[in-house]
Amino acid sequence: MKKEIAIGIDIGGTNTEYGFVDNKGKFYFKKNIRTDETDDVESYLDILCAKLKQTIIDINGGYEIKGIGVGAPNGNFFTGKIEFAPNLKWKGVIPLVKLIEERMQIPTVLTNDANAAAYGEMIYGAAKGMKDFIVITLGTGLGSGIVVNGQMVYGHDGFAGELGHTVVYPDGRQCGCGKKGCLETYASATGIVRTMLEMLDNRQEESVLRNIEKTKLTSKDIFLAAKEGDKLALEAFDITGRYLGIKLADAVAFSSPEAIILFGGLARAGEYIFNPAKKYMEEFLLPIFKNKVALLPSGLDKDNAAVLGAAAMVWKHIVK
Amino acid sequence: MKKEIAIGIDIGGTNTEYGFVDNKGKFYFKKNIRTDETDDVESYLDILCAKLKQTIIDINGGYEIKGIGVGAPNGNFFTGKIEFAPNLKWKGVIPLVKLIEERMQIPTVLTNDANAAAYGEMIYGAAKGMKDFIVITLGTGLGSGIVVNGQMVYGHDGFAGELGHTVVYPDGRQCGCGKKGCLETYASATGIVRTMLEMLDNRQEESVLRNIEKTKLTSKDIFLAAKEGDKLALEAFDITGRYLGIKLADAVAFSSPEAIILFGGLARAGEYIFNPAKKYMEEFLLPIFKNKVALLPSGLDKDNAAVLGAAAMVWKHIVK
Numbered sequence: 001m002k003k004e005i006a007i008g009i010d011i012g013g014t015n016t017e018y019g020f021v022d023n024k025g026k027f028y029f030k031k032n033i034r035t036d037e038t039d040d041v042e043s044y045l046d047i048l049c050a051k052l053k054q055t056i057i058d059i060n061g062g063y064e065i066k067g068i069g070v071g072a073p074n075g076n077f078f079t080g081k082i083e084f085a086p087n088l089k090w091k092g093v094i095p096l097v098k099l100i101e102e103r104m105q106i107p108t109v110l111t112n113d114a115n116a117a118a119y120g121e122m123i124y125g126a127a128k129g130m131k132d133f134i135v136i137t138l139g140t141g142l143g144s145g146i147v148v149n150g151q152m153v154y155g156h157d158g159f160a161g162e163l164g165h166t167v168v169y170p171d172g173r174q175c176g177c178g179k180k181g182c183l184e185t186y187a188s189a190t191g192i193v194r195t196m197l198e199m200l201d202n203r204q205e206e207s208v209l210r211n212i213e214k215t216k217l218t219s220k221d222i223f224l225a226a227k228e229g230d231k232l233a234l235e236a237f238d239i240t241g242r243y244l245g246i247k248l249a250d251a252v253a254f255s256s257p258e259a260i261i262l263f264g265g266l267a268r269a270g271e272y273i274f275n276p277a278k279k280y281m282e283e284f285l286l287p288i289f290k291n292k293v294a295l296l297p298s299g300l301d302k303d304n305a306a307v308l309g310a311a312a313m314v315w316k317h318i319v320k
Numbered sequence: 321m322k323k324e325i326a327i328g329i330d331i332g333g334t335n336t337e338y339g340f341v342d343n344k345g346k347f348y349f350k351k352n353i354r355t356d357e358t359d360d361v362e363s364y365l366d367i368l369c370a371k372l373k374q375t376i377i378d379i380n381g382g383y384e385i386k387g388i389g390v391g392a393p394n395g396n397f398f399t400g401k402i403e404f405a406p407n408l409k410w411k412g413v414i415p416l417v418k419l420i421e422e423r424m425q426i427p428t429v430l431t432n433d434a435n436a437a438a439y440g441e442m443i444y445g446a447a448k449g450m451k452d453f454i455v456i457t458l459g460t461g462l463g464s465g466i467v468v469n470g471q472m473v474y475g476h477d478g479f480a481g482e483l484g485h486t487v488v489y490p491d492g493r494q495c496g497c498g499k500k501g502c503l504e505t506y507a508s509a510t511g512i513v514r515t516m517l518e519m520l521d522n523r524q525e526e527s528v529l530r531n532i533e534k535t536k537l538t539s540k541d542i543f544l545a546a547k548e549g550d551k552l553a554l555e556a557f558d559i560t561g562r563y564l565g566i567k568l569a570d571a572v573a574f575s576s577p578e579a580i581i582l583f584g585g586l587a588r589a590g591e592y593i594f595n596p597a598k599k600y601m602e603e604f605l606l607p608i609f610k611n612k613v614a615l616l617p618s619g620l621d622k623d624n625a626a627v628l629g630a631a632a633m634v635w636k637h638i639v640k
Binding site (some may be wrong): 129130132146147148151153154155156157158159160161162163165166167170177178179215246248249251253254255256257258284286287288291 | 452469473474476478485490495498499569570571576601604612
């Protein structure tokens with residue numbers, strides 16, 4: 001019997017990664033192309049699909065390709081379209097699934113990056129065997145994929161799971177979405193930088209971070225300073241974890257998950273973000289939920305996580 | 321063919337209502353007994369089930385009883401048990417489904433009151449035909465039943481849907497649950513009374529409500545004053561609607577429902593609560609959700625809503 005394979009494609013603003021993955025998460029192949037080299041999506045897909053077809057020829061029929069899963073910003077599972085993605089060159093509504101299926105003649109599914117991460121954890125990662133869990137992606141922004149009773153929560157329009165845009169303070173920080181006080185303006189890589197910059201302005205204490213030019217400060221700098229015991233950096237993590245923890249408690253009240261998985265760059269700060277997030281989440285949980293919800297790191301290899309997530313959809317929605 | 325009938329039982333702290341209902345919501349029968357007349361649940365169920373059996377005899381086999389649905393405070397759908405309900409006389413964990421099935425030999429399902437309300441709206445009321453919606457019960461507290469993809473959200477332990485205990489202000493009002501700042505301390509019949517009492521203390525304006533003894537002020541008094549154009553009463557509704565609207569926007573970001581249904585005593589204040597709740601919800605929605613979520617009143621006759629909700633479960637979970 002031929003080995004069954006899923007193709008995973010992760011479309012980012014700059015790069016597109018793709019790979020051939022089996023149902024255990026084993027990679028047979030991983031490559032990437034530029035997303036932004038061509039201005040129109042048709043030319044981009046001509047290049048991408050030509051490469052995929054060449055790879056299929058190269059492997060000489062050795063595998064049975066079961067489907068293609070795509071993770072992309074603003075990817076809508078219901079419509080198969082990328083809808084008004086702010087960080088992609090292609091504007092408006094892109095019928096991505098249709099365009100790929102026309103070229104490849106292989107069943108294709110699409111979702112957004114945070115939901116893809118949740119599929120990845122469900123099939124290959126930390127949520128294997130769980131029916132109720134939430135994945136929070138802590139990168140430039142804050143994304144989320146919510147799984148209830150074994151199913152991704154899409155809502156009536158495919159846009160559910162926007163925990164990054166729930167409100168921490170009604171009159172809080174300006175968010176890129178146009179609203180104020182959204183969680184992602186506090187709990188994300190950019191959020192912790194904003195917190196740190198405010199602290200450097202308003203506080204007098206010494207900090208190694210005062211040596212870094214303000215416009216160049218990154219969340220990684222704050223992490224490295226925290227590791228060295230820098231008091232202000234540690235406090236910035238505590239504040240960030242508090243905002244996150246309060247809203248995680250809200251999320252638990254909503255769907256009572258078995259676990260919440262923190263994924264992405266800021267989550268790799270480990271205990272510096274997990275400890276305060278856990279502490280404040282527990283503080284704000286209703287008694288019936290206390291000490292029942294695991295806060296877990298991603299179970300996926302970070303270099304392959306996005307492609308694994310995209311590929312995982314094939315096993316969930318195409319092969320079944 | 322015999323008419324198919326569901327038995328609905330709504331257990332409250334003081335009264336238990338029960339009725340025989342068909343799949344269109346037509347009542348063939350409705351009665352009630354005291355919940356608190358006996359100290360132990362066994363004697364209570366002996367009385368209740370004797371009455372149900374007598375009714376079944378009285379109707380002389382004219383109907384086919386398909387099942388029993390029970391709505392009760394802290395009723396857990398997964399376990400069939402009432403677990404530590406603060407306003408019931410029976411303490412600890414009560415295996416209600418088992419106790420009823422032993423007496424009646426009829427398949428029985430249990431859920432909590434807010435979820436029962438959501439089943440009622442799904443089968444008989446304002447959410448007929450919807451797959452994604454949320455019911456918010458605005459009574460003494462704030463309960464919620466969340467439906468995603470046609471299924472009630474129970475979470476891994478059966479306790480999901482506690483939007484009344486999501487946080488408005490981390491250091492806000494003391495809640496009965498032990499936490500501070502829970503939504504139900506602001507947006508509920510008791511919440512609006514707390515808001516009004518604070519306003520009467522802190523503000524100088526005239527209000528007809530100054531004529532009512534403070535310990536006796538009710539949400540209905542505030543409603544009647546608002547109808548007369550009392551400025552402070554109108555402002556209390558605006559404040560209450562704002563707290564509610566902000567957290568409804570959070571709920572939309574979570575599960576992107578087609579509609580949110582406001583149910584219960586405070587919801588019957590109509591435009592006084594709906595208008596501000598809608599206004600502030602829209603203000604705090606992510607642009608992709610704006611003007612897409614209907615805010616609806618209950619579609620159930622208020623005098624029968626609780627029994628209808630309990631009976632509705634039979635069509636959803638037993639007959640299917």
